Amino acid sequence: MDDGPSSPGRHRQPLRADAQRSVDALLAAAAQVFAESGVDAPVRQITARADVGAGTLYRHFPQRSDLIAAVFRREVDACAAVGPTLAAQYEPLEALTRWLERFAGFVATKRGLSAALHSGDPAYDSLPGYFQQHFEPVLADLLDSAARAGAIRSDADPWDLLRAIGNLAVPLEDGDDHTQRMISLLVDGLRYGAGSAPRQA
Amino acid sequence: MDDGPSSPGRHRQPLRADAQRSVDALLAAAAQVFAESGVDAPVRQITARADVGAGTLYRHFPQRSDLIAAVFRREVDACAAVGPTLAAQYEPLEALTRWLERFAGFVATKRGLSAALHSGDPAYDSLPGYFQQHFEPVLADLLDSAARAGAIRSDADPWDLLRAIGNLAVPLEDGDDHTQRMISLLVDGLRYGAGSAPRQA
Amino acid sequence: MDDGPSSPGRHRQPLRADAQRSVDALLAAAAQVFAESGVDAPVRQITARADVGAGTLYRHFPQRSDLIAAVFRREVDACAAVGPTLAAQYEPLEALTRWLERFAGFVATKRGLSAALHSGDPAYDSLPGYFQQHFEPVLADLLDSAARAGAIRSDADPWDLLRAIGNLAVPLEDGDDHTQRMISLLVDGLRYGAGSAPRQA
Amino acid sequence: MDDGPSSPGRHRQPLRADAQRSVDALLAAAAQVFAESGVDAPVRQITARADVGAGTLYRHFPQRSDLIAAVFRREVDACAAVGPTLAAQYEPLEALTRWLERFAGFVATKRGLSAALHSGDPAYDSLPGYFQQHFEPVLADLLDSAARAGAIRSDADPWDLLRAIGNLAVPLEDGDDHTQRMISLLVDGLRYGAGSAPRQA
DNA sequence: AATGAATGAGTATTCATTCAT
DNA sequence: GATGAATGAATACTCATTCAT
Numbered sequence: 001m002d003d004g005p006s007s008p009g010r011h012r013q014p015l016r017a018d019a020q021r022s023v024d025a026l027l028a029a030a031a032q033v034f035a036e037s038g039v040d041a042p043v044r045q046i047t048a049r050a051d052v053g054a055g056t057l058y059r060h061f062p063q064r065s066d067l068i069a070a071v072f073r074r075e076v077d078a079c080a081a082v083g084p085t086l087a088a089q090y091e092p093l094e095a096l097t098r099w100l101e102r103f104a105g106f107v108a109t110k111r112g113l114s115a116a117l118h119s120g121d122p123a124y125d126s127l128p129g130y131f132q133q134h135f136e137p138v139l140a141d142l143l144d145s146a147a148r149a150g151a152i153r154s155d156a157d158p159w160d161l162l163r164a165i166g167n168l169a170v171p172l173e174d175g176d177d178h179t180q181r182m183i184s185l186l187v188d189g190l191r192y193g194a195g196s197a198p199r200q201a
Numbered sequence: 202m203d204d205g206p207s208s209p210g211r212h213r214q215p216l217r218a219d220a221q222r223s224v225d226a227l228l229a230a231a232a233q234v235f236a237e238s239g240v241d242a243p244v245r246q247i248t249a250r251a252d253v254g255a256g257t258l259y260r261h262f263p264q265r266s267d268l269i270a271a272v273f274r275r276e277v278d279a280c281a282a283v284g285p286t287l288a289a290q291y292e293p294l295e296a297l298t299r300w301l302e303r304f305a306g307f308v309a310t311k312r313g314l315s316a317a318l319h320s321g322d323p324a325y326d327s328l329p330g331y332f333q334q335h336f337e338p339v340l341a342d343l344l345d346s347a348a349r350a351g352a353i354r355s356d357a358d359p360w361d362l363l364r365a366i367g368n369l370a371v372p373l374e375d376g377d378d379h380t381q382r383m384i385s386l387l388v389d390g391l392r393y394g395a396g397s398a399p400r401q402a
Numbered sequence: 403m404d405d406g407p408s409s410p411g412r413h414r415q416p417l418r419a420d421a422q423r424s425v426d427a428l429l430a431a432a433a434q435v436f437a438e439s440g441v442d443a444p445v446r447q448i449t450a451r452a453d454v455g456a457g458t459l460y461r462h463f464p465q466r467s468d469l470i471a472a473v474f475r476r477e478v479d480a481c482a483a484v485g486p487t488l489a490a491q492y493e494p495l496e497a498l499t500r501w502l503e504r505f506a507g508f509v510a511t512k513r514g515l516s517a518a519l520h521s522g523d524p525a526y527d528s529l530p531g532y533f534q535q536h537f538e539p540v541l542a543d544l545l546d547s548a549a550r551a552g553a554i555r556s557d558a559d560p561w562d563l564l565r566a567i568g569n570l571a572v573p574l575e576d577g578d579d580h581t582q583r584m585i586s587l588l589v590d591g592l593r594y595g596a597g598s599a600p601r602q603a
Numbered sequence: 604m605d606d607g608p609s610s611p612g613r614h615r616q617p618l619r620a621d622a623q624r625s626v627d628a629l630l631a632a633a634a635q636v637f638a639e640s641g642v643d644a645p646v647r648q649i650t651a652r653a654d655v656g657a658g659t660l661y662r663h664f665p666q667r668s669d670l671i672a673a674v675f676r677r678e679v680d681a682c683a684a685v686g687p688t689l690a691a692q693y694e695p696l697e698a699l700t701r702w703l704e705r706f707a708g709f710v711a712t713k714r715g716l717s718a719a720l721h722s723g724d725p726a727y728d729s730l731p732g733y734f735q736q737h738f739e740p741v742l743a744d745l746l747d748s749a750a751r752a753g754a755i756r757s758d759a760d761p762w763d764l765l766r767a768i769g770n771l772a773v774p775l776e777d778g779d780d781h782t783q784r785m786i787s788l789l790v791d792g793l794r795y796g797a798g799s800a801p802r803q804a
Numbered sequence: 805a806a807t808g809a810a811t812g813a814g815t816a817t818t819c820a821t822t823c824a825t
Numbered sequence: 826g827a828t829g830a831a832t833g834a835a836t837a838c839t840c841a842t843t844c845a846t
Contacts, residue, residue: 019805038316040241043841053807058842115239115312153393189390192354219824220830243815254832259817261830421826440718442643445820455828460821517641517714559784566785583760584767591792621845622809645836656811661838663809 023060025050030071031109038112039068065123068116072127076134079106083138092145093152099142100165103135107166135162224261226251231272232310239313240269266324269317273328277335280307284339293346294353300343301366304336308367336363361386425462427452432473433511440514441470467525470518474529478536481508485540494547495554499589501544502567505537506581509568537564545592554592563588626663628653633674634712641715642671668726671719675730679737682709686741695748696755696790702745703768703786706738710769711782738765746793755793764789 029050033041043064047054061067082102086095117124139158147154230251234242248255262268283303287296318325340359348355365386417425431452435443445466449456463469484504488497519526541560549556566588632653636644650657664670685705689698720727742761750757767789
């Protein structure tokens with residue numbers, strides 16, 4: 001699904017072994033640095049940790065956004081892959097909760113990405129789509145199972161919930177009532193178990 | 202409650218009229234710029250919008266953090282002040298919901314502040330305390346009223362809820378189970394109105 | 403000989419009492435600051451020590467060089483005045499040595515002045531002349547007396563000697579008698595070839 | 604003796620050819636600029652003359668003091684090396700005098716360094732030691748030879764003499780033989796009391 | 805293909821000087 | 826006349842990006 005470091009969508013021959021090593025080292029280093037210092041961290045910090053020259057980074061990721069996007073996709077893939085595994089191991093409500101926590105962990109490493117996404121740089125245009133395409137089905141399945149088991153209501157919107165937790169990475173746009181829905185969900189959480197009976201009462 | 206731009210806590214004579222004008226213009230400009238471009242925005246952007254020389258900024262806010270902190274406090278004050286007003290105008294649950302939305306608006310203008318708060322710069326040490334001291338009582342009152350009206354459960358922790366919404370500004374620390382509680386609250390929101398009865402049923 | 407702070411050569415009415423106080427405070431403060439941090443020290447340091455606003459400084463000394471020159475002249479006068487006093491109190495050679503040491507003390511407070519003098523700024527053009535006109539006769543008299551007493555050779559050039567010591571626009575660490583030894587070496591140089599035979603003769 | 608631009612005392616691989624060119628150009632340019640405008644001259648002046656980007660300067664000399672120190676050491680080395688050469692070519696007194704004049708030339712290019720040395724910046728701590736370690740033995744040898752030849756007294760302290768001249772951080776105007784006369788006066792001071800009779804003998 | 809040196813635009817910050825109060 | 830706030834030019838320094846080795 002990730003079709004390469006620098007030019008998504010173009011076919012190319014397999015990387016030379018040393019080049020592959022560089023790319024891997026860079027992605028690993030960048031993931032760490034982004035998590036620690038945000039996506040605006042100095043490039044030197046990344047190349048130093050990857051033990052690679054600056055030129056090597058630019059060969060594989062001509063734009064800084066290419067590196068950010070590659071790291072992002074790689075981690076989306078990893079996180080999304082956990083969903084089915086958890087579903088197979090746990091009861092539906094438990095699997096749902098565990099995956100949301102895993103997802104929150106993913107979000108927590110994205111400091112500064114929100115700003116980048118809203119910078120207007122078209123290089124990031126594909127990221128929200130990637131995010132949604134990979135996460136929404138996973139969460140939808142988990143919600144479905146839990147709803148079918150009668151553990152949660154059946155009208156929950158997976159995309160809303162993803163953003164509720166991930167609001168850091170995908171924040172408020174004008175005329176967006178997402179925040180409202182998120183807060184209403186939190187308030188429902190507060191009402192759950194209150195003296196007053198829920199809806200149907 | 203905010204006792205001045207550059208030396209919080211010390212008494213001083215009132216600013217000269219022109220100086221006061223500069224400070225006001227700077228705070229207003231900075232608030233806008235921070236909301237638009239984050240707290241790392243170039244200083245020039247702020248001075249240009251305030252129509253003030255760079256030196257004037259540095260006279261009143263010798264450190265960038267002084268400016269950030271002043272803007273922050275000013276907006277905390279403004280947001281906190283809305284709580285009682287809403288409580289007087291609306292039913293408890295409505296007042297609570299409206300204030301949380303107002304608070305989410307406050308949070309939304311704090312892009313990049315989270316990174317600053319976690320930069321280790323001691324200049325920001327007082328901010329989380331200021332945040333908590335001013336917001337927690339306001340929200341506590343709103344929750345109390347709603348709980349006494351039987352509209353929500355009575356065990357809601359205002360600080361947790363503030364962070365649930367404001368996680369952008371006060372994000373995950375290691376060994377912190379806040380995220381877990383927040384997610385559980387969201388899940389409760391999902392369970393609210395599900396077939397299964399809540400706690401006391 | 404010094405005809406006023408800001409406009410040498412022009413007649414003016416006596417300063418108002420408060421103005422005179424400002425000028426005195428500025429000169430005293432500047433002398434100290436120049437000695438400590440050199441003539442390039444920030445203006446604020448001077449106005450702060452004189453407890454005077456920046457505008458006051460510029461009223462009396464429109465150019466920085468005016469202030470430097472005024473301090474310079476004032477201290478030249480003071481140092482030159484010591485010559486005759488010493489001549490009346492001590493033997494010629496002793497008086498000469500003591501005055502050279504006093505002169506070295508004058509020079510030691512002039513850090514950075516040398517650079518200013520060679521900056522090409524015409525504002526300083528008169529300083530070397532003032533220096534020479536006031537110091538040369540004083541030293542010439544002291545040398546004369548010593549030569550007539552047979553204590554030193556009679557061909558010593560006062561101007562050369564002033565510059566030999568005066569060039570040192572430098573260090574003097576506390577408790578360091580290096581300047582004294584250097585002057586004594588120079589005086590030995592003057593004694594070399596005098597009528598009186600040297601040490602071992 | 605100078606083991607490299609930015610990290611004195613550490614072993615390192617030889618610089619790449621282009622880097623070496625940059626360093627050399629920078630040192631040469633800095634030496635000129637320092638001599639002309641003092642060690643506080645704008646960095647741009649140096650990089651412009653070296654035809655090098657600002658970043659290149661900072662790569663090799665992260666602190667301004669590193670550049671100053673490197674230039675200083677390089678010139679100390681060059682000046683010290685002249686001593687033995689002169690000793691081999693001239694009579695002791697002549698060699699001594701010539702070297703002192705050469706040394707005065709070295710000092711004359713050090714405008715503003717004195718202030719830097721007394722700035723308290725620990726980056727300069729090693730400079731006086733370097734100065735003393737390299738110059739004192741050279742002058743000691745020259746003084747020794749002259750003393751053994753009976754041309755000067757034998758109690759002259761080389762360190763004192765270095766400072767006597769060194770303090771004179773002299774402007775040196777063109778066609779001005781003042782330094783020469785001053786040095787000759789100091790040498791006369793040294794001769795005063797030597798075995799050989801003065802002038803008229 | 806990798807390296808890391810060089811570049812230079814971008815930005816913060818200082819400080820002499822002016823001018824409103 | 827005094828004050829000190831405002832100005833803005835000057836300058837250091839950083840860091841993304843390019844390119845010689």
